[in-house]
Amino acid sequence: GENVEQHPSTLSVQEGDSAVIKCTYSDSASNYFPWYKQELGKRPQLIIDIRSNVGEKKDQRIAVTLNKTAKHFSLHITETQPEDSAVYFCATSNQGGKLIFGQGTELSVKP
Amino acid sequence: DGGITQSPKYLFRKEGQNVTLSCEQNLNHDAMYWYRQDPGQGLRLIYYSQIVNDFQKGDIAEGYSVSREKKESFPLTVTSAQKNPTAFYLCASSGVNFGTQYFGPGTRLTVL
DSSP: OOOEEEEOSEEEEETTSOEEEEEEEOOTTOOEEEEEEEOTTSOOEEEEEEETTOSEEEETTEEEEEETTTTEEEEEEOSOOGGGOEEEEEEEBOTTOOOEEOOOEEEEEEO | OTTEEEEOSEEEEOTTOOEEEEEEEOSOOSEEEEEEEOTTOOEEEEEEEEETTEEEEOTTOTTEEEOOSBTTBOOEEEOTTOSOOOEEEEEEEEOGGGOOEEEOOOEEEEEO
């Protein structure tokens, strides 16, 4: 069945360093790839997304890259700040609209 | 996602009781979803609805029921058949072509 694997499950970086989270997916029909940030006890919030006709998208310190051939996509956060500390989820969907989520990465940015 | 509301924020249930969680959206979105999140876990899809008066089971529908009588409302009932219902429940909605999903603030259900 459809599956999304996310790595690493935990990531600790020093403030100012970069963080990279990677997801691989199994459904070749996937065409939409969002990333969500969830702070403790709160709702997931969309931070960036990419569609299958684009290889890379950037929004200030956040970027997402997509490799459709290899079926993986990654979130890149540069110049990390303590407020970036949260759980990050990747997801995929196809025309059917259902999102398949990864298991999440707990990012800790140490001052 | 400020246009999606869930109530109550916290809910306590005794064993054997059914409880209903509310989800309302004023974004004019066609599709609505219910997810369950357990501590330290990802989001698992319970039910979803792409149009009024129609809904489909997700990955963990057993012990849950839904209705979609109005476009803006998608209540979830946690029945006594759900053996381990303590979790954080999130509702989401999406618009045309089932694109970006926006989440409500969640309901934390605890079984006493």
